[in-house]
Amino acid sequence: MPVSVTVIPELSLVHNVYSGVVTIQDLYDEQTKRDSHPAFKMGMPGVNDLSQVTDVDIGFDEMLAYAKHTMELYRHVTEPIHLVLVGETPATATAMAMYENLSAATDAPFLVHVVRGYPEVLATLNLPPDSLKHFPDFCHDESHLL
Secondary structure (H helix, E strand, O other), X not given: OOXXXXXXXXXXXXXXXXXXXXXXXXXXXXXXXXXXXOOOOOOOOEEEEEEEEEEEEXXXXXXXXXXXXXXXXXXXXXXXXXXXXXXXXXXXXXXXXXXXXXXXXXXXXXEEEEEOOHHHHHHHOOOOHHHHHHOOHHHHOOHHHO
């Protein structure tokens, strides 16, 4: 499955893990899965892990259409939403930069942060070190840095 969506109510955030070849449909699927989760609340921060992605097959026009769709979904949100992108690889670097730049260039309510690992995720979202226990085991690789 290209995207695994987990709402973590204890941290009030959404954790998405992408894998394999990611397409624009995977981004829409993530929204559908997230929005249908009973613990999801509009405005929750998101952590998107891209460390397991082998390729990104999303063009600029597709990403622009997705950004417009997302802006419409979040049109009533007044506070900035933190979106943390983690696990940059050569396969994901361009897509991460495109998403970050489109968010900055539009009226999207997102503050996009690109970080190297989960210690930075916790720091960016101002979460205590023991919050890491709510993430999958593979996210604990750098726990010694906390």
